[in-house]
Amino acid sequence: MAYQQQGVRGEYWSDRTSMMYYKYVDFLVGAFASNAKSMIDVGTANTRYIESFNWIPERYSLDIKNPYSSDTVQGIEMDFLKFEPTRKFDFVTCLQVLEHIPDVQEFARKLLQISDKVLISVPYLWPVGSDKEHVHDPIDLEKVNSWMGKEPSYYIIVEEPLRIPEKKMNKRLICYYQNKPVNFGEALKQAKTFRGMNMIESNTINENVNLINLEEKLQVLINNQKDTTEILRLELQVMRLRDKISDQAIKNENRYNEISKLENELEELERKRKAVKKQKRFYKKSYDKVISSTSWKITYPLRRFVDIIKGKK
Known part of the structure; x- marks a missing residue:
């Protein structure tokens, strides 16, 4: 077992x-x-x-x-x-x-x-x-x-x-x-963070592996005195790949920052939504309280009379 x-x-x-x-x-x-x-x-x-x-x-x-x-x-x-x-x-x-x-x-x-x-x-x-x-x-x-x-x-x-x-x-x-x-919200946030970091790390590793492979090929060509043109071509590929790795790292950082910003904005919108909902419940409760109050019922004839007068005007 x-x-x-x-x-x-x-x-x-x-x-x-x-x-x-x-x-x-x-x-x-x-x-x-x-x-x-x-x-x-x-x-x-x-x-x-x-x-x-x-x-x-x-x-x-x-x-x-x-x-x-x-x-x-x-x-x-x-x-x-x-x-x-x-x-x-x-x-x-x-x-x-x-x-x-x-x-x-x-x-x-x-x-x-x-x-x-x-x-x-x-x-x-x-x-x-x-x-x-x-x-x-x-x-x-x-x-x-x-x-x-x-x-x-x-x-x-x-x-x-x-x-x-x-x-x-x-x-x-x-x-x-x-x-x-x-705290499931925090747990999910941590899981997403680690997943994002793993994706970035995986991309970087793949690019580095490609770079190492190209450098090894270049060394083999130098040791065996191969065609100079092929050596220059591989050197150019290495330079471009290094630039690509650098650009990818910057893009990954920007994406991470953008995700964090959007998450913060989402939290703020959720906070505002809850505040508006709470305020709406308060106004509704206040309205219901007024409608059901004794003073509102007592003044009904007067309010009705005023409505009739306004209607004549």
């Missing part, structure tokens, strides 16, 4: 990187762990998705056998139920693990003990026997609530496209827990 197996084959991770639920996990970590300084992934099974969260300086992966590790991620090889950290982590992930754990309630509630922010995922309503290493199928939200001892602060069911629906092995339940109430 994911928590007990000795790592995973290389194809396992490459086969799973395109899955929709990983995209949701990336989005939710960006939303809820934007200020995290430390993070641990429990039951990592030697998969390297924790590398995606490179703004978090302290990252750990824990598994009973062969946890993932790198220059930026520290692997911890031990039984999670015996793990006793000296301090809480800012964020914890435990993805596709709980369905494998016999003592699942103890395991699940320990996740909540080592952090105030926990993100888990499990197969959603997979039939019994669909995976020989699963010991709790079928799993739904009610079952997860019984394991965790509480309801999630947020949850979502993610369906993988182009999986055979009849097998009922195409859905996953993602649950997020935190001690304080969730």
Whole structure:
């Protein structure tokens, strides 16, 4: 099972990187762990998705056998139920693990003990026997609530496209827990910010890769004393590409500033809309109060008389 197996084959991770639920996990970590300084992934099974969260300086992966590790991620090889950290982590992930754990309630509630922010995922309503290493199928939200001892602060069911629906092995339940109430507006804002930064970073990386490739080609031509015209052509391409990278960086900065400005304007318009709505309710309440007042009813004959006089004029 994911928590007990000795790592995973290389194809396992490459086969799973395109899955929709990983995209949701990336989005939710960006939303809820934007200020995290430390993070641990429990039951990592030697998969390297924790590398995606490179703004978090302290990252750990824990598994009973062969946890993932790198220059930026520290692997911890031990039984999670015996793990006793000296301090809480800012964020914890435990993805596709709980369905494998016999003592699942103890395991699940320990996740909540080592952090105030926990993100888990499990197969959603997979039939019994669909995976020989699963010991709790079928799993739904009610079952997860019984394991965790509480309801999630947020949850979502993610369906993988182009999986055979009849097998009922195409859905996953993602649950997020935190001690304080969730500010969904702020979380969404953080997620959008990280998504925008990733898009800018991806564009820049692609341009830099192209630049490096061209520079390598240029060096090969120089070393082999190739045609001078080809060397000059590649040098010109390198210069143009550098200018393109610079222009792209400026455009990205302008787009980010424009988005921030529009968001501020939207917040101001929403504030004004609420103020006008509140004022409208006040005027309506005042009007209704006057209409239903005794003085208004008593003066009705006089107001009627005045209306008749004005009509004659």
